[in-house]
Amino acid sequence: MKTRITELFGIEHPIIQGGMHFVGFAELAAAVSNAGGLGIITGLTQRTPELLANEIRRCREMTDKPFGVNLTFLPVLSAPDYPGYVKAIVDGGVKIVETAGNNPQKWLPGLHEAGVKVIHKCTSVRHSLKAEAIGCDAVSVDGFECGGHPGEDDIPNFILLPRAAEELKIPFVASGGMADGRSLVAALALGAEGMNMGTRFMATKEAPIHDNVKQALVAATELDTRLVMRPLRNTERVLRNAATDALLEKERTLGAAIKFEDIIEQVAGVYPKIMKDGAMDAGVWSCGMVAGLIRDVPSCKELIDRIMAEADAIIHKRLAGFAAG
Numbered sequence: 001m002k003t004r005i006t007e008l009f010g011i012e013h014p015i016i017q018g019g020m021h022f023v024g025f026a027e028l029a030a031a032v033s034n035a036g037g038l039g040i041i042t043g044l045t046q047r048t049p050e051l052l053a054n055e056i057r058r059c060r061e062m063t064d065k066p067f068g069v070n071l072t073f074l075p076v077l078s079a080p081d082y083p084g085y086v087k088a089i090v091d092g093g094v095k096i097v098e099t100a101g102n103n104p105q106k107w108l109p110g111l112h113e114a115g116v117k118v119i120h121k122c123t124s125v126r127h128s129l130k131a132e133a134i135g136c137d138a139v140s141v142d143g144f145e146c147g148g149h150p151g152e153d154d155i156p157n158f159i160l161l162p163r164a165a166e167e168l169k170i171p172f173v174a175s176g177g178m179a180d181g182r183s184l185v186a187a188l189a190l191g192a193e194g195m196n197m198g199t200r201f202m203a204t205k206e207a208p209i210h211d212n213v214k215q216a217l218v219a220a221t222e223l224d225t226r227l228v229m230r231p232l233r234n235t236e237r238v239l240r241n242a243a244t245d246a247l248l249e250k251e252r253t254l255g256a257a258i259k260f261e262d263i264i265e266q267v268a269g270v271y272p273k274i275m276k277d278g279a280m281d282a283g284v285w286s287c288g289m290v291a292g293l294i295r296d297v298p299s300c301k302e303l304i305d306r307i308m309a310e311a312d313a314i315i316h317k318r319l320a321g322f323a324a325g
């Protein structure tokens, strides 16, 4: 399949693995890239730029295909060493960066000068247009269904993607709720030129996370996610568990007065406990509604091959069959 996204990133299939905290290590990124998609290392999961440089080296040992690095610009006062991370990316010869969170404008000249293509993740049409205006090469349009931070507009992809298609000139991928060949064909029909998956890639053999997490995804239905931190305007879609219930109870009782400090136990430093140790109630963790479509734990290659075969069958058999009448 050839789209502006496969051309831009030099990949075989228009499928991207979104950055995921304590999931997007070199093993997963390399497996996705080796399967013909675009694997992404999560920059900030590496505590220092030196560790990121090492992770990039490890990934390069496992694949000779293109892969990217996610840089999430957090709304925090004591910012991570972003100049150091950017330097590690550029010096490491990485040519694709997925940015997310705050406006990446400040970093674009340096990245572009080094020949790096930037895809910015946006949860609204206005942010997508801003990304285009500041010179991003592509956008990942992240609908309300998505695992992680869907923003505050609550527009699902059936509306958000065609709206993005109406306005954007640069190519974009559909993100949020994507799982299989049906998702890919639907995304293409709505104007996207590929898809980005987070939650689905967690339930793969190569995802270097505890099996408890993978089994939780297989067991979960589309009814099992919750939105937390809305009162803090930092909404996150997470899997329902004991920590989610405790956090939502605090939101109910404290109301508009709630502060980040009130929920620190449920959100701070919990990812290693869940992803590494498999302590499933240790805190809240991002998960998309798409969990309802996840029923197995294939290898990344099995997953991507299956998606492409299914997409092909839908386009050439199911849809072509309708057109024949």
Ligand SMILES: Cc1cc2nc3c(=O)[nH]c(=O)nc-3n(C[C@H](O)[C@H](O)[C@H](O)COP(=O)(O)O)c2cc1C
Binding pocket: 017, 018, 019, 020, 021, 023, 042, 070, 072, 099, 100, 101, 121, 142, 145, 146, 147, 148, 149, 175, 176, 177, 178, 196, 197, 198, 199, 200, 285, 286, 287, 288, 289, 290
């Ligand atoms: C466990 C988990 C951690 C995530 N961490 C990040 C992150 O650190 N930075 C980021 O930009 N997006 C992060 N995301 C969002 C994904 O990159 C992707 O946009 C999202 O998962 C797409 O929705 P889906 O889960 O329905 O596929 C995370 C998602 C999950 C499920």
